[in-house]
Amino acid sequence: MKKFVDNPAGVPAPPPGRYSHVSRVEIADTVTLTLAGQCAIGDDLSVVAPGDIVGQTDRVFEIIGILLAAHGATFADITSTRTYLTDMDDRAAYAETRAKYLPADALPPSTVVEVSRLFLPDVVVEVEVVAVRELDRA
Known part of the structure; x- marks a missing residue:
């Protein structure tokens, strides 16, 4: 087993020393x-x-796409999602926007929860994903 963490180029870097x-x-x-x-x-x-x-969901999935691509993965490789919304009434708009990115014939298991706030004011959605793909053995 090999394990490492990464902060690929192309997306805003996390604060130094906090997470990958x-x-x-x-x-x-x-x-x-x-x-x-x-x-x-x-x-x-x-x-x-x-x-x-809607605008935030588009940006979130743009970032997720960049992170996946940096490791040879795509949205089709996502095996689960966990979403945090500051207002559950946004769930339908979130789901409709998310649908532009995830394959309709292979939607991953998904959890959506409402939280009182996220890490910055005006942030209304946060999404975690797990993806699995075959290892390239070239």
């Missing part, structure tokens, strides 16, 4: 990627689309 964006575990012929919760943060570390569930 990706944990990668290689066992036999598979790679399991566990992504830290992602929020709608821009390259300048500001909140993207403050208070807007």
